Amino acid sequence: MDRLDFEGWTCPLPLRDYPRVVLGHGGGGRLSGELIEHIFLPAFANDTLAALGDSARIETPASHRLAFTTDSFVVSPLFFRGGDIGSLAVNGTVNDLAMSGARPLVLSAGFIIEEGLSVEDLGRIVQSMAAAANIAGVKIVTGDTKVVERGKGDGLFINTSGIGAIPDDVDMSADKARVGDYVIVSGEIGLHGIAIMSQREGLEFDAEISSDCAALNSLVEAMLKITKEIRVLRDPTRGGLATALNEIAKASNVGIRLDDERIPVPRTVRAACELLGLDPLYVANEGKLVAVVPREHARRIIESMQSHPLGTGATIVGEVTDQNPGFVVLKTTFGTTRILDLHLGEQLPRIC
């Protein structure tokens, strides 16, 4: 087929007359069909999607315990260092499934496009979703496209929902933390939020900060090979590490004590946070997890994480205590303690 060349992606010819998305692309007619045929289907290539039914038909494993999750992504800007809204939308939902111990199977993709988005940008984002899905080992099997008028959206919003299979012997949830458990994070925190924020504000730091956006399901699989007795997994996205741990402390009615010196905050993130007036413990991550694990398994779990590319920086950052149930307490480098409370809102809007 004759093609127009774009940087890194070639736009198929039938779309040449519409270099920007128009309302009709969301109308379910011929233009919608062209987006599906020339942008979505080739990227997400799989038989289930290609059947183009009102719903996708999928076969689940014999296990009939499923995890089901949804997330809308409204990140601004659409492209950022380390990823884009497409890879973020896939990894975010894959991670939500993985955090319940589920093996991610299939995703849906719902696009809300603002009239005027360049078809080239849409194509690049869809390619990025396909690549991320491929790495995570999931299929995008059903989708939907809507277009809203100029000024009624912001380029592109993507919803992904996902289904995963929960192995029979896995039973993790936020209310399962027990006194004496260790708290592990899988690596350096604060990268995603600061990457987005610095790009949005046009800030330059001495070292470039890239989002850590990644699919964590293979890391979780490696951890589950050590023991199924992991109590809680969370990916500390919006609200960061402090918010994720608050949810666990409240759900389990336990105290969580963190040791500031042990929390891996990169020097560049710390510097950026000081400049921006942010607390790195509340900054979003998109490729990190926090785990609460029984003390006796902690060392072997850490070792398994450190030998995985996404867990090389895994480390114990704190423990579960019977003091201050429902609260997260930080032991500072000065030996004092302070409560890490839930923030009212979000210090960084639209980071995911």
Added chain:
Amino acid sequence: MDRLDFEGWTCPLPLRDYPRVVLGHGGGGRLSGELIEHIFLPAFANDTLAALGDSARIETPASHRLAFTTDSFVVSPLFFRGGDIGSLAVNGTVNDLAMSGARPLVLSAGFIIEEGLSVEDLGRIVQSMAAAANIAGVKIVTGDTKVVERGKGDGLFINTSGIGAIPDDVDMSADKARVGDYVIVSGEIGLHGIAIMSQREGLEFDAEISSDCAALNSLVEAMLKITKEIRVLRDPTRGGLATALNEIAKASNVGIRLDDERIPVPRTVRAACELLGLDPLYVANEGKLVAVVPREHARRIIESMQSHPLGTGATIVGEVTDQNPGFVVLKTTFGTTRILDLHLGEQLPRIC
């Protein structure tokens, strides 16, 4: 709990300080928690959602053939005669599942809110979703809320994704229409699109036109009790009856001949379409289905539909032929024929 009274819905007290949604409501912190605790959880009350994990854990029936679908709803205005974006979002996804013969089980709900939406409106919409889910017999088990700045959205967009169980002996898809089959519609067409359009344009007709927004799963169940040998089901939403039938004709590589005199278009819809320059065959429906069925079962299927509240107007409107494969041909009241082609875009943007 002390409550503020709103028309038809009472806003719980903790939200009183924020009568309109602010960016922080999407931040994953305390304000997000208040929306969840006081608006979403009470409305969607079920144990799965209340667990508030990163994903919902669900048990599916022994059958492991599942249907999975997603749809984003961007309808404008948010409230219309016969429904609102909430009931539409539930019924639309329930119907997509039902059109593959699946029994809808669970839905997700993803909200993208424009800063400034009134909490009262959000609450009414969530109540409406809960009521629609209750009628359809599905549970909303997982959700997500994002907030975007004023001018970067349009009040509210809702994505719903859904999972259904496909009975073992059901196998419907758009490529299964066969020469000789009859084409059935479940009732009067064009109501949803014209209700939205007339309200948006401030038009008044001699009789009020209400959306037909409804969940069709119980109607499909009634039809499947007659025979599992239904070839194709579609809900003619965006693009209307003509577009749905075009997709079937193309997928099955058959001709479809419609008889204009048999198509139930209400007089008010016809009048509104003439005024607005629209073709009712391309206008969206949200509570109607089109079925392609083997000729020998048609009469009994029609009877079963007519005895269901959502199918009282069920009627045969055409048949599948070996002429003009891939095309839909309309026999007009004047005895002439014309091809009902796919439109380029959509005559009515944002009707769903």
